[in-house]
Structures are given as C-alpha cells and as structure tokens.
Amino acid sequence: MRRDHFVAGIDVGTTKICVVIGRPTDRGALDVVGVGTHPSNGLKRGIVVDREEARTSIAQAVAAAERMAEITVAGAYVGITGDHIQCANVTGRVRTGQTGEVTSEDVEKVVQSARDSVSLPSDREVIHTIVRDFVLDGQPGISRPVGMSATYLDAEVHVVTGMQNIIDNVEKCVEDCGITVQRSVLEPIATSLAVITEAERDLGVILVDIGGGTTDIAAFDNGSICHTSGIPVAGNHLTRDIARVLHISTEDAEMLKCRFGRAVADMVSVDDYVQVTIAGTGDAERVPQKLISEIIEPRVEEIFSMVKSDLRRAGVYHTINGGVVISGGGSQLSEMPRLASAVLDGLPVRVGPPRNLVGLAENVATPAHATGVGLAIQAAVNGASAISGAAAEPLSVGHAVASLKSLWQGLVSRLVPSRRRGSSH
C-alpha cells in the first residue's frame, strides 16, 4: 500500500456517486490518483430512500477509485445537498480585553456569537460557519484581526444549516462502507473550490451547478461566499420532457439530449432529422432535431429564471461583476452559456470544468466531476488524510495550512468548516 498523503472526496449525487482520490501538491494543485463513479441507486435529490442500495452504489464507486489509486480509503469528505439546506448571513460582536488587542479567543468568540444568532430548531444542525469579513471598530475588510488594536471586533459570517436526519442518513451509508466521514461539505461550496478562480471570487461570481435532480447555487462577493441555495429542477427534467413529448424511453431521451440537444433551438437546422423508437409500439419515427431543442429550451430558460429570482431575493444579483460559472453534468448541454447569458441580462457565462489538476486529470476533466474534485480539494486544504481516516483538526480562524501554497491559502483563510462527525455542532 502507498503511504503518501492522500485525500478522498465522495460526491453522493442524484444520478451518480463520484469518488475522487488525490494528493495535494506543494504548488496548490491536486494530483488525481483515483476516480470511481457508479449510478446512485437508493438516493433521490440528496435523500437516502434505500440505505442498502445507496450503500452498495457508494461501495462500488469507492472500490473503483481505490483500485486505480492502489490504496484503501479509511476517511473521506462527503458532499451534501437538497431542499433542506438553508443559509443566513449574520453578524457577531465582542469587546476586546484590557490590552485592547484582538486575541484568537476574541476571534473564536465573535464567530461563535454570530453563529449563535441563527435560530436552530433541534432537528437542524450547522454544516458550515464561514467568515466573510472581520470589522475592527467599524473598519471592514480585515482578514486577520489577531494582534491588531481595537475596542470592538465584529464578524460577518455565512452560516449553512441542514436537517440532521437527512445528513446523518447519507453519512451512515458512507460509514456502512467502512469509511469515516471526516466532514460533510455543502456540494456547491465543494464545486466552487474546483472550478472558480480567485479573480472571479474577488470580483463577485455565481456558481450554478446543474446536476441531475438539483441545480445548486453559490454566490461569492469580495472573495467570500455570500449566498447558497438550490432549486429542484436540473438535467433530468430536460430528459423527462423529451421522453414525454416524443413518447420514447428515458434512456433514448437521455441519448438524444446529450448527442443532439442544444439549449438554443434557433441554432439547429430545420433539415436535420433523427430516428427514434416509440415506447410501447416499437415503431420507428423520424423527428426533426430542432424539435429536441425546442423541448429543451423552455426548461433551460426556466432553470435560469429561477436562478435569477433566487439571486434577486437574496439581494446578490447586482454584485456579479465576475460573471457566472456553470458546472455539473447538466452544464455540458450545447449552447447553454448562450441561453443562460440571455436570461441573466447579458452577464458573461462560462462552463467550469475542474482546474488545477495534475496526474490522472483527464479522468475528472468534465464538469460532472467538479463536486468530487472539490471535496478532495477541501479535504486537502483542511489537512485530512484518506488513509488514517482521522478527522482533521478544524482550522483556526484566519490561519492558513502551512503545507499548501497560495491558491488554497486564500481559500483556507475564508473557510471555517465547523461540522465534524462526533462534534457538538
């Protein structure tokens, strides 16, 4: 067995389980050494509906990645998603002690006080506590307040919560496979680590992860996260629409969508046809390819209209100077950036495959792998080890992990994941 420093991410998606094993390099990249995917049976929109089926799917994906990496995974970072996720931006304040200098205890206290201001019913738990900014005596934009002089320290904090039982059930399925869940991470946060650049993050960017069952959203402003949410319409809805209108099987509809589908119907020639098999009768029928795109287009429009409404409601729509990055398997639909940009008032939209990869990078080069890669990156940033399975120490606020270089250091100082299995919150 290899003994290097490995990390593992398990994306428990609606359509597939994706496991990524990698090694952090000292240049801030991820050296990909193993990948495994398996259709996710036993799960619906991030919720376990059949524990045994879900366990088997996860175990198969893990086994494939382990074979490639030639290691056994004992611990991993796991993605969570679903309608039950809620987020809030809150603030906390503390008065510094007699020395008038901010101590690390002050920082812990102010973050805690912000977090405590989120009302938390007993069936919900905090998944992330992410510091957006520190403010010293009214002066914002302080990234590392420890040692600075001030009377008051304020913290602006983004808190993500979820339903305890739903999260526990996903974690149990992973642990049924003999793997310790080192941390659960909200999927769009993980995806953003894999696909968004520092420059975009600073300018203000929206990540839209279009999966099979859900479209996840994460908004960043001034380098830090300011909004997370999800909408229950995504790639599988396009497939179902095609199947219904053309009276064909879901499998055939999926194939047609991926091969001939375009988000903008006007881009398709009226002269191109494709043969389909009518479900039930088995009759063959010629269908204009343009019709496939005419079915798809309104759904894609609906998805981005919902994204726009969500961002407007959250008050972040006007902050997007760095544009929109779409990721997830659904983002691979031809012409999707063009239609997305039209709905989003001309904002620049690009497709985001995972970046900063070496090793077996081509095996995870598509946007469908972005969440799995992002989870492995988050594990690396936090100094976790896939081999020992031990949970990494939580990051202290405002401090980077020494062994990782610039890219991740920037992220580390802003991400303060707060949930560890067995921890009190």
Ligand SMILES: Nc1ncnc2c1ncn2[C@@H]1O[C@H](COP(=O)(O)OP(=O)(O)OP(=O)(O)O)[C@@H](O)[C@H]1O
């Ligand atoms: N080339 C393609 N063109 C269009 N859609 C595609 C293409 N490839 C994959 N998809 C769609 O991507 C979706 C799956 O995306 P992804 O693998 O990111 O989902 P997931 O992570 O399992 O789901 P979720 O994030 O909702 O839990 C499916 O609806 C699939 O049809």
Ligand SMILES: [Mg+2]
């Ligand atoms: Mg996904």
